[in-house]
Amino acid sequence: MTQAKSPPPGGSGPERSRMGPTRISTLVVAALAAAAVAWLLISTLYYSGIPRLPWLPVVTLAGLAALEAYAAINTRGRIERRPGRDAVDPLLVARFVVLAKASALAAAIFAGFYAGLTGWLFVETTRAALDDRPAAGGGLLASLALVGAALWLERSCRVPKRPDDEREDDPRESRPGQR
Numbered sequence: 221m222t223q224a225k226s227p228p229p230g231g232s233g234p235e236r237s238r239m240g241p242t243r244i245s246t247l248v249v250a251a252l253a254a255a256a257v258a259w260l261l262i263s264t265l266y267y268s269g270i271p272r273l274p275w276l277p278v279v280t281l282a283g284l285a286a287l288e289a290y291a292a293i294n295t296r297g298r299i300e301r302r303p304g305r306d307a308v309d310p311l312l313v314a315r316f317v318v319l320a321k322a323s324a325l326a327a328a329i330f331a332g333f334y335a336g337l338t339g340w341l342f343v344e345t346t347r348a349a350l351d352d353r354p355a356a357g358g359g360l361l362a363s364l365a366l367v368g369a370a371l372w373l374e375r376s377c378r379v380p381k382r383p384d385d386e387r388e389d390d391p392r393e394s395r396p397g398q399r
Contacts, residue, residue: 258333285362
C-alpha cells in the first residue's frame with residue numbers, strides 16, 4: 221500500500237511563499253476584538269481613577285497616516301514611471317508593503333480600541349467622560365485614516381498589468397530554439 225505524500229508544512233510551493241493583500245475581514249475582526257476589550261476594561265475599572273486621555277497618540281496616528289499617504293502617491297508615480305520620477309527600488313517597495321500590512325493591522329486595533337472607548341464615553345454622563353470625548357473621537361478618526369492610508373500604500377505597491385500580460389503565453393515561446 222502506498223499513501224500519497226502531503227507537502228511539508230513549510231512547503232516551498234509557489235502559493236506557500238506568496239504574500240497576499242491584506243484582508244478586510246482580518247482588520248474588522250481585530251477592530252471588533254479591540255473594541256470589546258476596551259469596553260470591558262473601561263467599564264470594569266473605575267473610570268474616574270484613570271487620567272485624562274492624551275492627544276499625543278492622536279497626533280502620532282494622524283502623522284503616520286499622512287506619511288503613508290504621501291508614500292503611496294510617490295510610489296505609485298515611480299512604479300508607473302511617470303515623467304520626472306526616478307526608477308523605483310524593488311527592495312524599497314517590498315519594505316513599503318510590509319510597513320503597510322503591519323500598520324493596517326495596528327491601526328485597526330487602535331481604531332477598535334478607540335471605538336469601544338468612544339462608545340462607552342457617550343454612554344457615560346460624567347464630566348470626565350464629556351471632557352475625554354474629543355480625544356477619543358479624534359483617535360478613532362486618526363486610526364481610520366491610518367487604516368485607509370496603509371491599504372492605499374499597499375495597493376500602490378502593486379505592479380500594473382501591461383497589455384503583454386493579458387495575452388495567453390504560447391508554450392513555444394518558453395523553449396528557445398524550437399519551432
